[in-house]
Amino acid sequence: MDHFPVFMAVAGRRIVLSGGGEAALAKLRLILKTTAHVTVVAADPAAEICRWAAERRLRLISRAMEPGDAMCAVLFYAANEDAREDARVAALAHRDGARVNIVDNLADSQFITPAIVDRDPVVVAIGTEGAAPVLARRIKRDLEERLPASLGLLARIGKTFRAAADVLPMGVKRRDFWGAFYDKIGPQSVEYGGESAVLPALEALLDDTLHAADKKGHVDLVGAGPGDPDLLTLKARKALDVADVVIHDRLVSREILDLARREAVMIDAGKEGFGTSMAQDDIDDLIVAHARRGAHVVRLKAGDPTVFGRLDEEIDALDAAGISWRIVPGITAASAAVASIGQSLTKSGRNSSVRFMTGHDTKGFADHDWKMLARPGEVAAIYMGKRAARFIQGRLLMHGADPATPVTVIENASRPDQRVLATTLAQLEPTLTEAGLTGPALTFLGLAPRDAVTASHDMNIEEFA
Ligand code: SAH
Numbered sequence: 001m002d003h004f005p006v007f008m009a010v011a012g013r014r015i016v017l018s019g020g021g022e023a024a025l026a027k028l029r030l031i032l033k034t035t036a037h038v039t040v041v042a043a044d045p046a047a048e049i050c051r052w053a054a055e056r057r058l059r060l061i062s063r064a065m066e067p068g069d070a071m072c073a074v075l076f077y078a079a080n081e082d083a084r085e086d087a088r089v090a091a092l093a094h095r096d097g098a099r100v101n102i103v104d105n106l107a108d109s110q111f112i113t114p115a116i117v118d119r120d121p122v123v124v125a126i127g128t129e130g131a132a133p134v135l136a137r138r139i140k141r142d143l144e145e146r147l148p149a150s151l152g153l154l155a156r157i158g159k160t161f162r163a164a165a166d167v168l169p170m171g172v173k174r175r176d177f178w179g180a181f182y183d184k185i186g187p188q189s190v191e192y193g194g195e196s197a198v199l200p201a202l203e204a205l206l207d208d209t210l211h212a213a214d215k216k217g218h219v220d221l222v223g224a225g226p227g228d229p230d231l232l233t234l235k236a237r238k239a240l241d242v243a244d245v246v247i248h249d250r251l252v253s254r255e256i257l258d259l260a261r262r263e264a265v266m267i268d269a270g271k272e273g274f275g276t277s278m279a280q281d282d283i284d285d286l287i288v289a290h291a292r293r294g295a296h297v298v299r300l301k302a303g304d305p306t307v308f309g310r311l312d313e314e315i316d317a318l319d320a321a322g323i324s325w326r327i328v329p330g331i332t333a334a335s336a337a338v339a340s341i342g343q344s345l346t347k348s349g350r351n352s353s354v355r356f357m358t359g360h361d362t363k364g365f366a367d368h369d370w371k372m373l374a375r376p377g378e379v380a381a382i383y384m385g386k387r388a389a390r391f392i393q394g395r396l397l398m399h400g401a402d403p404a405t406p407v408t409v410i411e412n413a414s415r416p417d418q419r420v421l422a423t424t425l426a427q428l429e430p431t432l433t434e435a436g437l438t439g440p441a442l443t444f445l446g447l448a449p450r451d452a453v454t455a456s457h458d459m460n461i462e463e464f465a
Helices: 022-031 047-054 082-098 133-145 151-165 173-194 195-210 234-243 280-292 311-321 333-340 389-398 428-435 452-456
Strands: 013-018 038-042 059-061 073-078 098-100 115-119 122-125 216-223 245-248 265-268 296-301 324-328 354-358 379-383 406-412 419-424 441-445 461-465
Touching: 013 082, 013 428, 022 038, 022 047, 047 059, 047 428, 073 082, 073 311, 082 098, 115 151, 122 133, 151 173, 173 195, 216 234, 216 280, 216 311, 234 296, 234 324, 245 280, 280 296, 280 311, 311 324, 324 406, 333 379, 333 441, 379 419, 389 428, 389 441, 406 428, 419 428, 452 461
Parallel strands: 013 038, 013 073, 038 059, 073 098, 216 296, 216 324, 245 265, 245 296, 354 379, 419 461
Antiparallel strands: 115 122, 379 441, 406 419, 406 441
16 A cells, blocks of 8 residues: 555645646545635636635635745645646645645655545545546445435434433444444435434434333234235335344245345245244244344235235234234235236126135145035135145036136246146146146136237247137
8 A cells, every 4th residue: 555545634724726727627626525725826717716716615816826825735736737837836835835746646746636425424535546547436436326315414413413322332232223323214214204303213213222122023924925026015115124034935036035124134934944844833933033032023925914824823923922013915826816817806797706715724635615616607716726736626526517617827926937827627637737837826716818818929828728
C-alpha cells in the first residue's frame, strides 16, 4: 500500500484549487460536499465556478495563482490541465505549507482523491493507487446500488441515539440492537413513515430489546401458493420480508424461498433423512422452539395452509405454548390447476358444489361418499391422488359412475414444467402410471380442459381418450 487512506479534518479549514476548466470542475464537485472553505484561483473560470462563487459556495480569485494564495490551506489541488502551470502553482502551494495534489500526476502528488460513495456521515472511499480507475468506478456503482439512500439519515439519527442505547450491555445484545436497526427497522421505518418515524422506531426497538427476555415470538402460518412466485399474496411476501426463521414444506418452490429475508434461517421440514418427511410432532416442536426464543417464524406451506395442511396440529401446539399466530391464506393447488385448464370449479347447471378430497390420509387410502361422487356433473379436486388413482377409479365405477366421465390430472400447476393429462375415468389407470409423473399432481374428476385451452399450442396437454 503506497497510499494510506485517512479522512482529513477539513471543517472550517481552507481547501484551495488552481484551475478553471473541466478537471477543476470535477474536483470541485467532490470538494463542495465538504464543510471546508473552498477557494478557487483561476484566470479564466468556467461559468459554473462563477455561479458557485455568486452563491457563496466558494471564493473565486480571478487571476493566475500568486505566492500566499494557498496560505493556511490543508489541501491544494493543481487542476490547470497544463503541466508547466501545474508545476508552478504546486511549488507555490508547497511554500505556503499545503499538501498538494496535481490532477493526473500521481508521481508528484502528496495525496490522491479516492472515488467516493456518499451517505454522509457514512462515506466509502475507493482507491486503486491509480492502477485501475475503471475498477474503482465499478465498485462505486456496485456500492451505490447496495447501500440504501436512507443510510446516511439512519446513521445521523443513530448517532444521536448512541447514549440512549448504552443502557444495553456491551457485546452481542448491543450489536444485535444496532444490526436490527440498520438492517431492518431503520430502512423499514423510513420507507413506511418517513424521517420522523425513525426515532420512535428506535425507541420501540430499544424497548423490545430490553424486554427481549420475556418476549415471545410469533408464528405466521403462510400459504406459499402452488409454486409460481407471482401467485404469492402480498401478505405472504411481507411476512417473508420480516421472518427470522422460515420452516417450509418440500413442495414450496425455490423461487419463493429466495424471497425470504436474507438473514432468515431456512429450515426444510420435508427433508429426507427424517424418514420420508419430518414427523408432524417434530415439526410442531420445532416451530414452538423457535418462537419461544423470540423469533418471528414463518411456517410456509404449499398452496393454502388450510387445505390438507396439517394446520390444526400446529395451531394446537402453538396454543398450548401460548404463542401468538395468524393464518395467511394462499392459492390452493385446485385453484391454480383449474385456471390452467380454463375451467371453473363450479358452474350453474352443472355443479353447485365442489369437493376437495384427498387420495389418502395418514391411515391409507381415504374413504369417501363414492355414491354421491359417482353422480353425473359432480366435480372433485383430488389432492395426493396419484397412488390412490386405481382405488378411486375402482370405487367410482363400482358405484355406477359413467366410465366416460372426464378426468384431468395437472402436474406442477402454475410452474414452468406444468403438465396436463386429459383422460376419462375408464382410462385414468393405466394412463397415470404410464405418464410417470414425478411432481405434485392434482386430479379433477368431472372436468376436461376447455377446448380453447386444448387448442392453444403453448399448453402441454396430453389427451388420452
Ligand atoms: N395445502 C396444499 C395442499 C397440500 S397436500 C394446497 O392448498 O395446495 C399436497 C398435494 O397438493 C399434492 O399431493 C398435490 O396433489 C397438490 N399440489 C400442491 N401443489 C401442487 C401443484 N403445484 N400442482 C399440482 N398439485 C399440487
